[in-house]
Amino acid sequence: MTRLLVFSDLDGTLLDHHTYSFQPAIQAFQALKTLSIPCILNTSKTYAELIQLRTKLGHQDPFIVENGAAIYLPKHLGLPIDDSLEDHGDFWLKSFGPNRQALIDIIDDCKARYRFQGFHDMQWQDVVDLTGLSEANAKLAMQREFTEPMVWQDSTIALSQLNQELEIKGVQVQKGGRFTHLMGKNCDKARAMLWLSERYQSHYKEAVTTMALGDGENDIGMLSKADIAVVIRSPVHAPLEIPNRNDAWLTDAYGPEGWAQAIDKALSKQGIL
Ligand SMILES: [Mg+2]
Numbered sequence: 001m002t003r004l005l006v007f008s009d010l011d012g013t014l015l016d017h018h019t020y021s022f023q024p025a026i027q028a029f030q031a032l033k034t035l036s037i038p039c040i041l042n043t044s045k046t047y048a049e050l051i052q053l054r055t056k057l058g059h060q061d062p063f064i065v066e067n068g069a070a071i072y073l074p075k076h077l078g079l080p081i082d083d084s085l086e087d088h089g090d091f092w093l094k095s096f097g098p099n100r101q102a103l104i105d106i107i108d109d110c111k112a113r114y115r116f117q118g119f120h121d122m123q124w125q126d127v128v129d130l131t132g133l134s135e136a137n138a139k140l141a142m143q144r145e146f147t148e149p150m151v152w153q154d155s156t157i158a159l160s161q162l163n164q165e166l167e168i169k170g171v172q173v174q175k176g177g178r179f180t181h182l183m184g185k186n187c188d189k190a191r192a193m194l195w196l197s198e199r200y201q202s203h204y205k206e207a208v209t210t211m212a213l214g215d216g217e218n219d220i221g222m223l224s225k226a227d228i229a230v231v232i233r234s235p236v237h238a239p240l241e242i243p244n245r246n247d248a249w250l251t252d253a254y255g256p257e258g259w260a261q262a263i264d265k266a267l268s269k270q271g272i273l
Pocket of ligand 1: 009010013215
């Protein structure tokens with residue numbers, strides 16, 4: 001038996017798509033904690049949003065922010081560190097791309113040639129109007145460190161031109177639901193998951209089994225690279241398809257209820273429950 005590591009998306013996965021509640025998952029979440037199985041949050045959310053959410057959840061494990069752009073490792077865990085980590089108060093910070101100001105400087109140079117509006121050009125009220133978030137949550141979502149969301153107002157062809165132009169600068173543009181995201185070329189949820197798994201492996205001095213849970217397009221990479229891939233059923237779209245993974249689990253229930261089902265199943269397969 002190997003050590004289990006859980007990597008979980010938040011919105012639509014651990015948190016209910018509509019209400020953001022994690023109530024149905026609490027028991028399973030606590031079971032992981034009791035068994036000292038790390039539950040790593042892997043999300044498009046920011047550090048500021050995570051700090052608030054972790055208090056509500058009682059979460060003490062590492063977390064990955066802004067779609068794999070950076071990992072925060074709580075210092076108290078004593079995971080092995082190296083020169084690539086920065087000191088960030090209670091955390092060690094591992095980042096995989098340029099910081100946001102560098103991205104803004106790069107995109108500002110492109111302003112004359114493409115039509116778009118970035119978060120740095122917006123007020124919190126604009127973000128509230130675009131997302132339906134509350135004022136407080138919009139302000140937390142705007143505290144980005146490694147990615148810059150934009151409202152793309154130009155053509156798809158122009159977008160792929162911009163992508164080509166930025167590639168040599170180590171930057172990529174990714175089309176999301178509401179926003180188009182500017183971020184480092186090497187940032188993705190899967191890469192961050194694998195980097196952290198290696199850390200745990202050398203910490204434990206034994207093999208680890210990775211389990212990834214997600215419901216959205218930006219989780220496909222993470223699920224396809226995990227040992228156990230769990231597709232969380234969504235109330236708003238068809239279940240994700242993970243290429244070449246017939247072994248992926250699909251939960252019966254939606255969001256956090258499905259999350260709890262999958263964790264229970266994994267624990268009983270490991271002979272723990
Ligand atoms: Mg999601």
